[in-house]
Amino acid sequence: MLDDYNKALKRGEKTFRKDTGRGRYPYLPVLDEIVSQSDVSEEHVGLVEVPIENIRGTKTKGRTQAFSSDFMPILSPDSEFAAKWSKLYDSALEEGIREPIKAFEYMRSFYVQEGNKRVSVSSFLGVDTVLADVTRLIPKKTNDPENRIYFEFLDFYRVAPLYDIAFSKEGGYAKLAGIYGLDLKTAWPREKIEDLRSDYNIFRKAFKNGGGDRLDLTTGDAFLVYLRFYGTNLMATDESLLRDRIKKLWDEFVVSAGDDSVEIVEHPEEVEKTANVLTSLLSRKPSYSAKNPLKVAFMYERPADTSGWIYGHELGRNYIAQKYAGRVITRKYDDCANDTILRKHIDEAVSDGTELIFTVSPIQMNETLKSAVHFPDVKFFNCSVNLSQSAVRTYYGRMYEAKFLMGFLAGTRNRGHRIGYLASYPIFGTVSEINAFAIGASMADPDSEIYLAWSSVRDLDWRQYFKEMDVDLISGVDFIKPNEASREYGLYRIKDDGSIENLAFPLWDWGRYYELIIDQILDGTWDDDPVEGTKALNYWWGISAGVIDVILSPHLPYQSYKLIDVIKQSMQRNELNPFYGEIWKQGHKRIKGFGTPKLSNEEILTMTWLNDNIFGCLPIESELNHEAVAAVKVSGTLDQQEDIK
Structure with a gap:
């Protein structure tokens, strides 16, 4: 019936006017104009239920100007196109749309090769998905965040073939898999996939009904926040309870949506x-x-x-x-x-x-x-x-400030330019402490070499490692256990007779x-x-703020006290910071040049590179002990780290 076509036409004309008024392209995007065939590889996916909201445009130019950007018709009601649309609409009401469309998927968006009117009618009817024979176009790998997220999606799709769930930040699919007790390497059991599909669809409906569309985040991002608080099995959750939970979590959704959501x-x-x-x-x-x-x-x-x-x-x-x-x-x-x-x-x-x-x-x-x-x-x-x-x-605490002071001291006290550094967990803040120590050492001794070991790596004898590297000056753990007295803490030297000489240690003044x-x-x-x-x-x-300091051994020469005090006062006045000026990372690659401002707080906290005088790397999750893995899952850098050699 043309009455329904006219209703769809009004929607299309409204979208068309809105787009043109805002200076946006008012027709369907054309995939052939977005990506060159030479820049992608093809993979036939097969028949898939495709979310309507992920269908962005057409494969070729063809009928693109018959639709507004939301797939609503914009051609005259007396056109042949309108008659065919109306006939398809009547058929869809009686028996549904049975024939699958043909579409190309690029970066999780779909572009229709055959079946534009089927998509239009389905969208007008409020259908969530359409059956599609999909061919995937895979771009080349780059370091662009959107590209990296897409390749994470491909890993997820190969173990759990679902197109519905999207994330705006790296690591989302791995976290989702972990919540369901699975990973991105082994194919998920069918029942687990259905559990996830059910949970997500229930959440999506409640989230959108609660105003989730007003937030600048994907429903997948919000779903991950919800799961972290309340877990899976949403089918067993009463609708009113689910609404109440979403309301309570609203601020968490807002924070998750913002690129600048963390205030340091x-x-x-x-x-x-x-x-x-x-x-x-x-x-x-x-x-x-x-x-x-x-x-x-x-x-x-x-x-x-x-x-x-x-x-x-x-x-x-x-x-x-x-x-x-x-x-x-x-x-x-x-x-x-x-x-x-x-x-x-x-x-x-x-x-x-x-x-x-x-x-x-x-x-x-x-x-x-x-x-x-x-x-x-x-x-x-x-x-x-x-x-x-x-x-x-x-x-x-900005412990990297104390580590910088200790690194500078180590650079003045080393023998043979070799210094050991024992790190704990690869969590936010730890890498900046390692780098600050290395930068401090190199400022005092440009030839200094920092040998990095991790106490949280299973089956690693770090003492033997330092011995093999001919290291006798070590920055060890920050604290000693009260019930296990040891002098292997702070900055210490192993003397020729095997005894330990403590030179300095960092102080956390929690009081x-x-x-x-x-x-x-x-x-x-x-x-x-x-x-x-x-x-x-x-x-x-x-x-x-007086919450971080460095305590020096009374056996150090007075010149060391004087030097560290001068540096500390400069840091207190914000005149000196290890991350000001020129910095080079491993592989002799420059991070930034001479005279440049210090790295931002975000860059310092989340750095995943190591300074160019460090020998060692960040551990991978499989190398870590159970306690370290638990800490990293909450506050770790493993899902962001570079390939450090």
């Missing part, structure tokens, strides 16, 4: 608001006292006497408890590495009136996030950096860090929304 806070005053009489009068926040104390909980992976890292946080907790003497009450919870136990302890702490909770390891982030969404009135912090979640603020955060709450200068828009806040404080 370098100085404590950046998260303070100005306290005055008026704000004090208007504020409904409680005034803390011995009768009404601020309750703070610390969630530890393990007891402090078994971990130098936890021990440092425990010293910070004790400092807070003593400094505020009753005005602040702290409590620690041990053995919170398991999500179930962590959830139990967080529930217990909140029931006890706790208003501020610190979890001190990246592997605790997933459960911390879920609890933060569940308890929106409680302030949650996780000790990690560069994670994109608005419900939890993260905090960490000072926690003091700065808690003071803001007690003084009423805490700002619940210190940055414009919804963003993830990452506290990344350093030497200037």
Whole structure:
């Protein structure tokens, strides 16, 4: 019937006017004008259910001007085209569209070779998918982010042939596979594919009904956020509960959508608001006292006497408890590495009136996030950096500043130009620490060579490795375990008789860090929304805030003290930074030239290259121990790293 054609025509004309008004091409894109056949290779995919929303245009010019850019007709109602469209529409109402279209897929978009009217009618009817005989055009590999994401999609498609799910950032398909307990190497069982398809379709409908189309992210991006909080099996989730969950996660979707969604806070005053009489009068926040104390909980992976890292946080907790003497009450919870136990302890702490909770390891982030969404009135912090979640603020130290100082010292004290560096996990921030140390060493000794080893690599005897490399000056772990006394920490030298001489070690002053955060709450200068828009806040404080320092051995000559003090003061005044100026990475490839500004915070945190005087590489996941893999999955660089030789 022409009545239905006229309705479709009005939609097409509206889209046409909107496109021309905005200066956009108003017709269907033509694949032959987008890509040259010589730049791609062909692969016949076969019959596939293709999402209508992924069909972008036509293969050849042909009938392209018969449709608006959304496949609605724009030719006159008295045309032969209109009659054929109407006849196909009537047939589709009676028996559906049975004959598959023929289409070419390029970068997950489809371009119709045969069946443009079938796509148009299906779109007008609100059909989600059409059956298509698909030929894939595969571009050459490049380092362009969109190209890299597409090749991740190809890996995913070969194990789980679904076109529906798209991501806007690298690593999405691997994370999705991991959530379903699978990978991108082995074909998925049919039931797993159907589970994923069902979960995604249920989520997509609820997300779009909840206004998801207003956000600048793919439904796949949002789906991944949802799965991280609430897991799979959406068929067992009540519709009203699903709507409520999507509403609670809205800020997390917004953060995931933004390219600048992570706000790095370098100085404590950046998260303070100005306290005055008026704000004090208007504020409904409680005034803390011995009768009404601020309750703070610390969630530890393990007891402090078994971990130098936890021990440092425990010293910070004790400092807070003593400094505020009753005005602040702290409590620690041990053995919170398991999500179930962590959830139990967080529930217990909140029931006890706790208003501020610190979890001190990246592997605790997933459960911390879920609890933060569940308890929106409680302030949650996780000790990690560069994670994109608005419900939890993260905090960490610019340890690369201390490593730069130690590297400079090492460059003045090495023998034979060789220095060892023992790293822990390949997580955000770690690579910048390695590079800062190497740059510092090379500034003091241009011939210095840094030999890199990883304590988290299984079956690696790093002591033997350093011995074979003829290394006797080593930057080791930052902390010692209280119950396993050892002098192999900080910057140390192995003397000829096998004894160890400690030269310097980095200091994390967690008491000072926690003091700065808690003071803001007690003084009423805490700002619940210190940055414009919804963003993830990452506290990344350093030497200037007094939370990071380097302690030197009293046996070093006074010239070393003087030198390190001069460099430290320059760093505090922001006059010196290891990532200012000219930098070269492995392979003698220049990162940036002489006189250039320092790398951005994002570039420093997420760097995956190693300085040109480093011998070694970043480990791959299969080489890591279980604990390291858990940390990397939350805050790691493995899905972004370069091919470093």
